Every structure is written in C-alpha cells, then in structure tokens.
Amino acid sequence: MAKILYIEDVQDNITFVEKVIRSRGHEFLFAKNAEAGLELAVTSQPDLILLDLGLPDADGQTLSVWLRSSPTLASTPIIVLTAWTQEVARQTVEAYNLNGYLCKPFSLKELVNMIDLVLGTQAA
Amino acid sequence: MTIEIIPADHFTIQELTDLYNQTRVDYLVPMPMNADRLSEYVHDFDVDLHQSCVARDTDGQVLGLSMLGFRDKTAWITRLGVLPTSRRTGAGSKLMEHMLMNADRLGIQGTDLEVIKNNEPAYQLFLKKGFVEKDTYLVMRHAPRPMTIPKQGEVTWLNFHEALEKLEAYPQHLTWINALESMRNSPNTEGLHIRLANGGSGWLVYRNTKFTLRSTLSHLIIHTEQGQAEEIGTQLLSRLHTQYPHHDTYAENIHEADPHLLAFHALGYFTNFSRIEMRRPRP
Numbered sequence: 156m157a158k159i160l161y162i163e164d165v166q167d168n169i170t171f172v173e174k175v176i177r178s179r180g181h182e183f184l185f186a187k188n189a190e191a192g193l194e195l196a197v198t199s200q201p202d203l204i205l206l207d208l209g210l211p212d213a214d215g216q217t218l219s220v221w222l223r224s225s226p227t228l229a230s231t232p233i234i235v236l237t238a239w240t241q242e243v244a245r246q247t248v249e250a251y252n253l254n255g256y257l258c259k260p261f262s263l264k265e266l267v268n269m270i271d272l273v274l275g276t277q278a279a
Numbered sequence: 280m281t282i283e284i285i286p287a288d289h290f291t292i293q294e295l296t297d298l299y300n301q302t303r304v305d306y307l308v309p310m311p312m313n314a315d316r317l318s319e320y321v322h323d324f325d326v327d328l329h330q331s332c333v334a335r336d337t338d339g340q341v342l343g344l345s346m347l348g349f350r351d352k353t354a355w356i357t358r359l360g361v362l363p364t365s366r367r368t369g370a371g372s373k374l375m376e377h378m379l380m381n382a383d384r385l386g387i388q389g390t391d392l393e394v395i396k397n398n399e400p401a402y403q404l405f406l407k408k409g410f411v412e413k414d415t416y417l418v419m420r421h422a423p424r425p426m427t428i429p430k431q432g433e434v435t436w437l438n439f440h441e442a443l444e445k446l447e448a449y450p451q452h453l454t455w456i457n458a459l460e461s462m463r464n465s466p467n468t469e470g471l472h473i474r475l476a477n478g479g480s481g482w483l484v485y486r487n488t489k490f491t492l493r494s495t496l497s498h499l500i501i502h503t504e505q506g507q508a509e510e511i512g513t514q515l516l517s518r519l520h521t522q523y524p525h526h527d528t529y530a531e532n533i534h535e536a537d538p539h540l541l542a543f544h545a546l547g548y549f550t551n552f553s554r555i556e557m558r559r560p561r562p
Binding site: 214 | 300309312315316420421422547550551
C-alpha cells in the first residue's frame, strides 16, 4: 500500500481520483491549493504525488519547483494530471524533472496503469 | 432567458473569485485564482470593478462575469467567462455589449483584449463585436536549471525606479499586462542592464514576486540597445537565472517575432500557449 497525495482544486476530480486510489488499497490525501499541498507533502512524505497544473494560488509548475527543492521530496515521484495539451504536458515533465503525465479527460484504467507504473518503477 | 447585468463591485472579491473559477473549470487553459491573486490582478492591471460586470438570470443565479480596465483613453476587457451550464444563452454577448457600452460612455478611443489561440468561440464572439486581430504573443515557462553559458560583460542590477526608467524608453508596443503602468503598479518590478566588451548593450525588466515560501520571476521584457539581440538576450537571461537559480519563471506575452526568441529557447524556455491581441477602435 502506498501513500498518495493529490493536489487539485476541483472537487469532482478529487472525488474521482480518490475512488480509484482507495479501490486499489492505497492511502489517499489531498490538498486544494499549492501552499496546502506543499505543507501536506512535507509533513506526510507521500510515496507519490498527483499534481494538477492549474491551482488557485500558484500553478502546478511552480509548485513542482517548491516540491523538488525540499530535500525530502526531491526524488518523490510526481505525476501531472492536466487539461493542458499533450505537448505542453510532455515538455513540463521534462523541464521540471517530473515522472509522468496524464491529459484530462483520462480513463480509470489509464490512471491505474500510470500509478502502478510509477510506483513499480520506484520499487524496482 | 432574461439576463440582468450588475456592476461587479456589488460582489465581494471572494464571490468574484469563486465565480471566475467556476467559469474556467473546463477552460482550454485552466487558470484558477484565489482572492489574494484576484485582488492583486485588479490592482496591478487597473481594473475598475464598478465598470466591470456580472451577468445573472431573473432568479438571481449568476451566469458569468467580465472585467474592464482603464488607462488614459484605452480600455481592456479581461476575465470574461460564462459558467459551463450557461453557455449559448447569450450571457457572454450581453457582458461584452455592456463592457463596450461602459468604455464608449467614458470616451475611450480603443478597447483591447487578449484571447487564447484556438479558443474559437471566444475569438468569433470578439470578431462579431468589432474587434480585429493585432498580434500574436507567446506565454513561456522556464524551470530552474544550471546555467552553463559563459558569462560576458558587465552587469548592473536595477532597482524599481531604475527598471521603470528603462521601460519608459522601450520603443515597442507592450500588451496591457506588461505595459509600463502594470510594471509601475507592482513593487516587485526590478531589472538588470548589461554592457558587453564588443559594445553591445541591453536590459531586462521583470517582476520578482514573493510568495509565502518562494519567489517566481515573471513579466519579462528584454530590449537590445546596441548589438545582436540573440547575444544580448542570452547574456541577460543567463545572468538572471544565475542570480535566481531556484526561481520558476513565467514569461508572458512575448511577441511571436520578438528578436530575443532564440535567446529564450537557448536558455530552455518552452511555450505553454499563445495569445492573440485584438483591438476595437471606437465606432
């Protein structure tokens, strides 16, 4: 079982992802803005962070810089879940040293596969 | 549907923020805000909430909003949005009509706005309301990374007043958000000037915005006074990112033909999206 933090401001998206994650037996945490997300990431030390790029106080790209600059989160896997285009998501993952992306709308299966892939990669 | 238009200053900033976020929930480029950011936006970009509008139906249900900024004889329409469930009701069109009516009543000579490229419904609405396309601008990002470009020349860091002095002499058009007035409205404006051994020189003005935990760089404007734009731009950006190695950077509204674009790309900037600037002269 892994501890997964989702940083997202839209409640419908949180509800959807929470169901998926809990059904896989993982622990689920969430935050609705960048400041709260950073604080929760530092205090809870998740195994995986799912990050929305459009947040109300600072966007996900900026938040990923804050997360990566924290010594205990520097290598925590981060998956971007975004409404941006595939190309922007790909460039963001590469430039900001993140671990993967899913462009909205994505299916339950795609989310599960991505989580398994990233957590599996970490375990290996 | 009967749509009523109310001045936006009848609502609190928190109510306007919530409404704005709801209108953007499925937007092409989601850009939610919190109340602090919207307040800063209103202040920095001279938005007049009394002339800005909220649309609602006869049951009192809010449908959308639009904001209007004023500077001298120019107006700027921004944050226009309609709730997903209220689209195709004429609310967007009605908001636009009121914005333009308010601008005309105040003797405005021209009204500007920016639309995200490929937002076809909004673009078509603006064409119908008499706007014409002016120019295309890029919104670019830069993640922190080690700078490997050899340093050249002599750098002078510019404080708020020195940065604004440089900007006052900028010879090109700047969109509303990077205009002199916007930069003057923010205490976070600063800059740097470089002089190279080969005689080249130029400056970079930007905002260094302090968040609770970290800062970000934004609103970058580069000008080459003398010499090659690519060389001057590369040196200026390299010095900036060497000085602030951990800052995320958001370069908004860089003209698509800006002579410093190659410098941005050389430093690892990539484009998030493009905006089209449109203008409607007073009929």
